[in-house]
Amino acid sequence: MSTPAADLHTRRTFLKAGGCALIAYSSAPRFLMRTARAAEASGKVLVAVFQRGAVDGLSMVMPHGDPGYAAARPSIGLKPPKPGESERAIDLDGFFALHPSLAPLGPLWESRALAVVHACGSPDTTRSHFDAQDYMESGTPGIKSTPDGWLARAIRTRSKRASPFRAVAMGPALPRTLQGDVGAISMQSIERFDVRAGDPSARQSFEALYEQGVRDVLYGTGRETFEAVKMLRSANAARIAPAHGAEYPRGPFGEAMRQIAQLVKADVGLEVAFADMQGWDTHVGQGAERGQLALRLREFGGALAAFARDLGDKMADVVVITMSEFGRTVAENGNRGTDHGHATAMLVLGGGVRGGRAYGRWPGLAPDRLFEGRDLAVTTDFRSLFTEVATRHLAVAASPLFPGFTAAPASLGLFA
Amino acid sequence: MRSRTLALLALITLAGCSGAAGGGVASAPPVMTGAAPNGASLAADREIVRALNRLTYGARPGDLERVRSIGLSAWVERQLRPQTIDDSATEQVLAELTTLRMPIADLLREYPRPDPRLREMLSSGTMTRAEMQERYPAEKRPGRIAADLQAAKVVRAVTSERQLEEIMVDFWFNHFNVFANKGDVRWYVSAYEREAIRPYALGKFPDLVRATARHPAMLFYLDNWVSARADYVIPAGPNRGRKTGLNENYARELMELHTLGVDGGYTQQDVTEVARAFTGWTIDRPRVEGRFLFRPSMHDQGEKVVVGHRIAAGGGQDDGERVIDVLTQHPSTARFVATKLVRRFVSDTPPPQLVDRVAAAYAASGGDIPAMLRIIFASPEFRGGDASLTKIKKPFEFVTSAVRALGGRVDAQGGLALARASAEIGEPLYLAQPPTGYADRAEVWVSSGALLARMNFALALASGQYPHVTVDLAPLVAGSDPRSPADVLDRLLAAIVGDQVGPTTRAVLAAKLTDPQITRLSRDDRGPASTDVAKLAALVIGSPEFQRR
Numbered sequence: 001m002s003t004p005a006a007d008l009h010t011r012r013t014f015l016k017a018g019g020c021a022l023i024a025y026s027s028a029p030r031f032l033m034r035t036a037r038a039a040e041a042s043g044k045v046l047v048a049v050f051q052r053g054a055v056d057g058l059s060m061v062m063p064h065g066d067p068g069y070a071a072a073r074p075s076i077g078l079k080p081p082k083p084g085e086s087e088r089a090i091d092l093d094g095f096f097a098l099h100p101s102l103a104p105l106g107p108l109w110e111s112r113a114l115a116v117v118h119a120c121g122s123p124d125t126t127r128s129h130f131d132a133q134d135y136m137e138s139g140t141p142g143i144k145s146t147p148d149g150w151l152a153r154a155i156r157t158r159s160k161r162a163s164p165f166r167a168v169a170m171g172p173a174l175p176r177t178l179q180g181d182v183g184a185i186s187m188q189s190i191e192r193f194d195v196r197a198g199d200p201s202a203r204q205s206f207e208a209l210y211e212q213g214v215r216d217v218l219y220g221t222g223r224e225t226f227e228a229v230k231m232l233r234s235a236n237a238a239r240i241a242p243a244h245g246a247e248y249p250r251g252p253f254g255e256a257m258r259q260i261a262q263l264v265k266a267d268v269g270l271e272v273a274f275a276d277m278q279g280w281d282t283h284v285g286q287g288a289e290r291g292q293l294a295l296r297l298r299e300f301g302g303a304l305a306a307f308a309r310d311l312g313d314k315m316a317d318v319v320v321i322t323m324s325e326f327g328r329t330v331a332e333n334g335n336r337g338t339d340h341g342h343a344t345a346m347l348v349l350g351g352g353v354r355g356g357r358a359y360g361r362w363p364g365l366a367p368d369r370l371f372e373g374r375d376l377a378v379t380t381d382f383r384s385l386f387t388e389v390a391t392r393h394l395a396v397a398a399s400p401l402f403p404g405f406t407a408a409p410a411s412l413g414l415f416a
Numbered sequence: 417m418r419s420r421t422l423a424l425l426a427l428i429t430l431a432g433c434s435g436a437a438g439g440g441v442a443s444a445p446p447v448m449t450g451a452a453p454n455g456a457s458l459a460a461d462r463e464i465v466r467a468l469n470r471l472t473y474g475a476r477p478g479d480l481e482r483v484r485s486i487g488l489s490a491w492v493e494r495q496l497r498p499q500t501i502d503d504s505a506t507e508q509v510l511a512e513l514t515t516l517r518m519p520i521a522d523l524l525r526e527y528p529r530p531d532p533r534l535r536e537m538l539s540s541g542t543m544t545r546a547e548m549q550e551r552y553p554a555e556k557r558p559g560r561i562a563a564d565l566q567a568a569k570v571v572r573a574v575t576s577e578r579q580l581e582e583i584m585v586d587f588w589f590n591h592f593n594v595f596a597n598k599g600d601v602r603w604y605v606s607a608y609e610r611e612a613i614r615p616y617a618l619g620k621f622p623d624l625v626r627a628t629a630r631h632p633a634m635l636f637y638l639d640n641w642v643s644a645r646a647d648y649v650i651p652a653g654p655n656r657g658r659k660t661g662l663n664e665n666y667a668r669e670l671m672e673l674h675t676l677g678v679d680g681g682y683t684q685q686d687v688t689e690v691a692r693a694f695t696g697w698t699i700d701r702p703r704v705e706g707r708f709l710f711r712p713s714m715h716d717q718g719e720k721v722v723v724g725h726r727i728a729a730g731g732g733q734d735d736g737e738r739v740i741d742v743l744t745q746h747p748s749t750a751r752f753v754a755t756k757l758v759r760r761f762v763s764d765t766p767p768p769q770l771v772d773r774v775a776a777a778y779a780a781s782g783g784d785i786p787a788m789l790r791i792i793f794a795s796p797e798f799r800g801g802d803a804s805l806t807k808i809k810k811p812f813e814f815v816t817s818a819v820r821a822l823g824g825r826v827d828a829q830g831g832l833a834l835a836r837a838s839a840e841i842g843e844p845l846y847l848a849q850p851p852t853g854y855a856d857r858a859e860v861w862v863s864s865g866a867l868l869a870r871m872n873f874a875l876a877l878a879s880g881q882y883p884h885v886t887v888d889l890a891p892l893v894a895g896s897d898p899r900s901p902a903d904v905l906d907r908l909l910a911a912i913v914g915d916q917v918g919p920t921t922r923a924v925l926a927a928k929l930t931d932p933q934i935t936r937l938s939r940d941d942r943g944p945a946s947t948d949v950a951k952l953a954a955l956v957i958g959s960p961e962f963q964r965r
Contacts, residue, residue, distance in 0.1 A: 053850070127684070128672050130852050172842030174863040185864035188840075193865060196872050201933035205955050206871050208924045217862050218808065218960050225864035278849050283639045283665045334661025335642045340668070372684070 043317050045264055046394055047273045047307075048151060048177065050137075051300070051324035053281035054129060057344030058330065058376065059293060060102070061116050061358075065095035068365025072331040076286045076338075087289050092116070096358050100289050101297035104305035108349060112356035113308065113315070115414060117385050119343045119360050121326055121378040125371075127340035129281070132325035136382060137177035139402045148180025150386060150401055151272050155182045157396045163269025164228035170256035170275045178274055183224045190238040190259050194229050203229070237266035246310035249302035253277040257303040261310045264318060271394070280324060284335040304349060316351035319393045323382065329374050330365055342375035346385060352393060352415050359412045384411050458915075463799060464488050465914050469965040470761050470807075471495060471793075472579035474817025477891060477911060492793055495580035496618060496786045506576045512828050513564040516606055520632065520706035523603045527558045558603060562596040565606045566845040567831035570838075573816040574826050584617040584785070585609065586812070587760055589846075592628040592674060593853035594637040596846040600702050601633050605846055607706075608633035621753055621783030622744035625674060629666075629740060630708045632699045638666035638851065641698040643691060645716035662716075667691035669851045671743065677755075680748030682723055692716040693727060693735035750778035754788065756856070761792050763806050764857050770797045805916055805964040808858040811841035813965065814870060818877055818957045821912045822887040830884030837882075841869040862963075874957035878950045889949050901929040904947040912953065913961045921959050925952070 063069050064080040078099065081091035089097035090106050096116060098105060108114040124141035126132050135141040139150030155167050155178075167184035169175050178184035187193045195203035203226075210222025232238075240262045248254035256275035263270045279296050286293045304322075308315050327344030343363075349355070363369050363377040371377040387407040391398050392415040398407065464483045468475040471492070483491045494501060510516060515523060534552055537543040543551075554560070572582050589609055596605040612627035612634070628634045635641040643663035650658045667690035672678045696715030700707040710733040719729040725742045727735055743749060754774035758766035773795070774788045781787040792798055809817060815838045819826065826834065835845050842861060848854050877887060892911040896903040905925055909917045929935055929947075936946045956962060 126678075127668065127687075128678050129850060130672075131678055169863075172863070172866055172869075173860050179859050187865040188869075192872075193868060195868060195875070197875050199933050201928070201931050202871075202875055202951065202954065205924070205928050205931075206958055208928070209921055209955065209959050210867075212920045212924070217858055218963060221862050221864060221867055222960065225867050228864060229868070283663055284642055333663055334644055334646075334648070334659070335639065335663050337639075337663070339664055 044394055045270050045273065045318045046151075046154075046389065047260055047275070047318060047320040049304075049320060049322040050133070050175070050177075050274070050276040051280050051322060052129075052133065052276050052278050053324075054132075054326050054328055054340060055280040055324040055344055056282060056286065056293060056328040056338050057118065057120075057324070057346075058327065059286070059288075060099055060297060061092075061118055061345040061347075062089050062097045062099065063095060063118070063362065063365065064089060064091070064097050066362070066365045068330065068367075072365065074332070075336050076288050076291075076332045078288055089289075093358055095362075098301075099294065099297050101294045102301035105301045105347075105349075108305065108308055109356055113349055113351075113353065115348045115353050115355040116345055116358040117348060117360050117380055117412065117414075118345045118358055119363050119376055119378060120346045120380040120382055120385055121343040123378065123381055125342070127326065127342075129325055129340075134176060136323060136325050137175060139177075139383060139386065140404070141383075146403075148182075149175070149177030151177040151274065152180035152182045152184060153400050154390045154394060154396050155184070155272055156180070157400055158271065158394065163271075164224055164231055165263060165268040166271040168260070168263060168270060168273050170259060170273070175274055175276065178272070181220070183220075184272075185221075185224055185228050187259075189255075190232065190262060193232055231268055232266075235266040235268050237262045237268065240265050242306070242310045244309050244312050246306040248306040248310075249299045251299045251303075253299055254303040254306065257307040258310070261307055264311060264314055282328070283333065283337040283339060286332070286337045304347070308349065319348065319350035319353060319389060321349075321385070321389055322347040327376055330370060330376055331374065342371045343378040344376070346382070348385075348389065348414060354414060354416055359414060380412070381405075381407070383407055385414075388412055388414055460484070460488070462915070465916070466799070467492065467793070469805075470798075471583065472820075473573040473582065473813060474820045474965070475914075476820045477823045480914075492580075495578070496789065498578035498581035498618060501577045503577050506572060509571050509575060509827060510568055513568050515561045515564040516568055516610070518606075520603055520607050521704065523558075523561055523606075524703055524706060527556060527560055527603070529558060561602060561606055562846055563832055563835075564828075565596070565609065566835035567828045569812075569845055570816065570831035570834045571826055571828060573812070574819050574824065574831075574834075580789075581614075581617055585614050587757075588613050588617050588624055590848070590853035591756065592624065592634065593848050593851055594633045594846075595849045597849075598637055600636050600699075600706070604631070604633035604636060604706060607631075616785075618785050618789075621749075621778070621785060622740065625670075625740050625744055626737070628674070629670070629694075629736065630697060632702065632706045632708060634666070635697060635699050635708070636702065638669055639663045640666035640694050641702070643695050643697075644714040645692070645695050648714055651713070662688070662691050662695065664688060664691040667694060670739075673851055675743040675752065676723075676746055676748040677752035680746070680752060686723055689720040689722050690739055692718065693720050693722065693731075693739045696733065697736055744783060747775070747779065750775040750783075753783070754778055757788055758792060758797075759856050761789075762795075762797050767797045770795050805961065807965050808861050808963055809965050810854065810856070810861050811843035811866070811870075812838045812845065814841065814963065815873065817965070818874060818962070819885060819887070821957070821962075822878065822889060822953060823891060824877075824885055824887040826885050828884075830882060830886075833882050833884060837873050837877075841873065842866045870963065871954075871958040874954040875951075878954035878957060880950070889953055892953070893949055898946045901935045901947045902926065904949060905929060905952060908949070908952055908956055912956045913959070917959075917961050921956075921961055925955060925959075928955070 058069065059078055062078045070077050078089045081089045081097045087100050089100055090103060091097045092109055105114055122132060122135055122141045124135050134144060137149050138146040140146040162183060167178055167182055169178050169184060169186040171186055172188055174184055174186045195206055207226040210219055242258060248258045253275065260273045260275060277300060282293050304320060311318060323346050324344050326340060326342055328338035328341040333339050360380040363379050383402040383405050384407045387398050387401055388410055390396050390401055392410060461480060464480055467488060468479055530552055534548060538548050576582050594601055594605060594608060596602060608631050612631040616623045616627060642660065644660045646661045648660050650656055650660060664687050668687045670690060671682045676682055696711045698709050698711050698714060700709035712732060715732060717730055720727040720735060722739050722742055727738050731738065754771045755766050758771050758774060774791050777787045777791045815834050838845060843854060876882060880887060893904050893907045896907045898904065934948045934951055
């Protein structure tokens with residue numbers, strides 16, 4: 001059972017001892033136990049997190065058991081984990097280790113809420129950020145003309161009971177993955193999601209202006225917006241404070257995760273949420289235990305850990321997956337950075353996930369095992385991972401998610 | 417803020433009263449609406465409105481009449497030659513934004529990065545935030561440079577007579593995007609627009625590629641300044657003795673985003689070859705001088721082969737120039753640039769025949785931008801009825817067109833406030849982080865949060881809540897009877913959206929006229945005493961029609 005005090009204590013001990021105290025902490029949080037009972041898919045929420053700019057999966061989840069890692073990265077390689085020493089990578093299973101900035105995620109790994117899928121990526125070989133993001137969001141590698149995103153397709157196959165909040169993206173624009181006529185909405189903040197005028201006449205008038213027009217992207221969005229505004233007002237979501245002592249890191253990503261948690265707790269019918277984080281394109285001066293990448297990972301891991309803590313028991317119904325368009329070169333480049341690569345690592349966190357394990361086949365970092373002689377090879381097609389999460393967690397059918405792709409519904413075995 | 421609204425209302429009401437007291441004196445004729453509704457002139461007016469919608473940041477009161485009087489094609493030709501248009505009024509407003517004209521070396525000296533000791537003192541608590549603010553005020557920080565540039569962009573879009581030039585500066589900056597918050601780009605970004613984009617915005621496309629390729633802002637943003645031949649050892653400075661090598665970031669984006677397009681027919685091998693060609697294109701003392709420098713010792717002297725063209729060994733700095741020649745003469749580049757231009761001016765789904773004709777103009781003219789634009793503006797696809805209101809205004813276009821439609825004026829501070837409004841709606845200026853810049857498609861800009869932000873902006877703007885933005889509603893409804901809400905509405909619609917207002921919008925707004933929040937009754941309740949023009953104007957600005965151009 002995880003009371004706030006116990007969690008706090010665990011986290012402090014963990015930080016103080018630099019990871020070795022983790023072994024002692026193995027009692028599973030209550031949300032994991034509840035999951036077994038919550039077999040039905042109603043009330044389930046999937047949170048998709050996009051690390052835009054191609055995160056270096058090799059330093060996010062470091063393969064310290066592969067000698068190729070240290071060899072390829074003389075100046076930006078992480079030092080292997082060493083119990084008792086602070087600021088070291090955190091060993092997961094004797095082969096992989098978390099970047100030290102991801103220390104807040106350590107307890108979630110130990111409690112088996114967090115899983116890693118490594119060497120995951122796209123079958124398409126493009127090294128263009130734009131195209132690779134497009135393919136990962138549309139779910140159709142190599143095909144640009146796909147009109148909708150895979151998360152939108154996942155939503156569409158679910159029940160007709162449509163809350164205006166069933167699909168929400170945090171941010172100013174609707175991401176490609178939620179485009180496609182499912183009424184997904186985007187918001188920069190819950191507080192500002194309303195027509196702000198002294199009297200209601202302005203809101204009523206705007207609502208009327210968008211109510212009757214032809215069915216197109218503008219009018220459609222307008223109608224959905226006002227439905228959502230009304231619902232959010234009555235749910236009072238903006239007033240819900242973080243629980244269990246959760247502290248979100250400052251910055252847009254922490255803020256986005258905090259607000260997604262508010263929507264989950266406000267019970268407004270959220271099914272899919274999306275947030276993204278920028279700043280992973282570390283061509284120059286990537287850093288190792290400290291530096292550019294370490295700072296981004298601190299916000300990233302801190303926000304995910306705060307989210308899990310904030311939701312507490314409700315996390316039983318929530319799965320978070322992280323993704324990035326591709327990974328980065330195995331070898332560091334001439335500027336102590338890394339260039340565009342191929343496979344990367346993705347995280348899966350939450351209720352029903354068989355965590356505390358790394359999934360996927362490790363292709364190896366020996367020169368002859370690398371993709372095109374330079375990059376981590378892809379051994380898990382991202383569509384296999386996404387299919388498994390969507391079918392098992394959201395209970396949607398696999399067939400329409402990724403046209404032209406047939407994945408075994410549980411090829412990885414991520415879910416119990 | 418509230419009192420401002422009320423004051424405005426009082427003013428309008430007063431104006432109405434004095435008109436009535438004058439014993440039904442004929443009021444000033446409306447200036448906005450086209451007077452003669454015969455078929456030919458109506459069609460001609462419609463073409464002018466369309467051109468104003470697409471070639472400017474939106475029509476101001478009186479623009480239609482001005483263009484009508486000089487003739488549409490003469491007006492377009494003038495816009496294509498901005499240096500012939502007097503723009504001293506805009507320059508006057510920009511005068512106080514001193515960083516706009518400063519060379520990079522001066523900016524580096526005058527707006528230094530914060531002293532790390534100050535930061536330490538702040539975080540350790542030995543200095544308060546207020547003391548920090550005093551010792552290191554915001555207007556002396558490097559952030560001032562981008563802020564001035566943002567303010568200037570708004571002022572120019574709202575005020576400048578050289579509207580098409582401003583549209584094209586925005587378009588090309590976005591095409592050759594740099595992110596103002598990446599490292600030293602902070603000090604380079606205003607010079608980048610001034611030196612690498614603006615002079616060529618209506619010039620030749622290959623000149624844009626050349627100017628951006630060697631500008632410190634681009635060299636820094638896409639990392640080419642640190643790209644060197646394999647095994648290059650840094651000879652001096654803090655990183656002395658360190659081995660560096662190739663960085664392919666710029667090479668890739670040069671082909672993918674600036675010239676050939678992602679499907680333009682290049683390979684990973686071409687990326688590496690282009691990166692090798694540009695080794696040595698670097699920045700001279702980035703934090704002191706910030707100037708382009710070719711450093712021969714960093715350059716890979718070997719032979720390169722770029723999309724099938726052999727560049728002989730030993731070319732030095734010319735290697736990069738040769739690559740630019742090859743890429744800008746490539747048919748894929750003509751197509752790629754033509755497609756983007758047609759998307760900007762005609763439709764999210766560029767008609768292929770028009771793209772073909774524009775690409776042919778690129779090939780025939782060596783990438784002459786006015787030559788391509790003339791083809792677009794004269795095309796049936798641009799002039800035809802189908803092209804009307806097909807494009808969603810991006811946030812910056814929405815904000816500036818709203819100010820222009822309401823006859824607004826801004827000073828530099830107002831410009832910065834409106835730049836923040838654009839950011840709130842989803843387009844922070846000069847702050848697109850990825851090298852793609854902002855997308856030019858409706859789906860990207862139409863979303864719930866953004867739509868609400870647009871409506872809120874309309875309300876705040878029309879009710880005068882932007883302190884340094886003066887909107888002038890009175891002339892929009894000049895001559896209307898304030899006691900006749902329907903009359904006020906007709907004039908507003910005509911002034912702001914012209915004949916492009918749909919029947920639904922008109923009907924909805926007409927129905928709202930009986931709302932006591934919009935129409936105030938006279939004391940004896942015998943009829944309307946005044947109409948809340950600001951609120952009506954906000955509703956029109958927030959209407960579906962005004963989101964398009």
